[in-house]
Amino acid sequence: MIEYQHWSRLGESVRILACLPNAYLKGSPENPPVKLFNAPVFISGLLLLFFGFWKIKKPLFGLLLCILINAIPFFLYEVYSHENIFGLMASVFFMIIGLNIHVLFLKSIDYFKLTFVVIISGVLLIFFSEFRNETSVVMISLLLIYILSKNVKIVPKIVFIIMSIFFFNSSKRYIRN
Secondary structure, three states: OOOOOOOOOOOOOOHHHHHHHHHHHHOOOOOOOOHHHHHHHHHHHHHHHHHHHHHOOOHHHHHHHHHHHHOOHHHHHHHHOOOOOOOHHHHHHHHHHHHHHHHHHOOOOOHHHHHHHHHHHHHHHHHHHOOOHHHHHHHHHHHHHHHHOOOOOHHHHHHHHHHHHHHHHHHHHHHHO
16 A cells, blocks of 8 residues: 555655545545556546547547456556555656647647647646655657647747646645745
């Protein structure tokens, strides 16, 4: 169990919420496993990944990718049977890629909608990095998506990168306070 009988030492202030689904289901917070947290978060990541591919008109590829990812032994063990949250970084990565993959592949970008996606991505990243701090590394993937996009003009690119960093940092301060 994650940090069982210890308080978080790394400033991961939201980590205790990983035990909340099981506490609600059992009606008691005693000896809480995190499997009920891992599986829905991982499945949400795969669903967002699928919908991202659906948005770029490649649903069959997205479905095949999600099936293959869900069949990887590491994820089968870490997400569905092991009592830890080591699969969280991959889950968050799939969420971020699913939300932002259209930036890399679609010719026309709706900057208004993309603004909301940038905000949601930054908040998601920091929320889950407060469960496991190394999840913050996924921020590099998000920034690379915006940097490498050929379809986003240079000024919006810079704005989206600044927005991502701003919402990442401001959400971190908000959660920790």
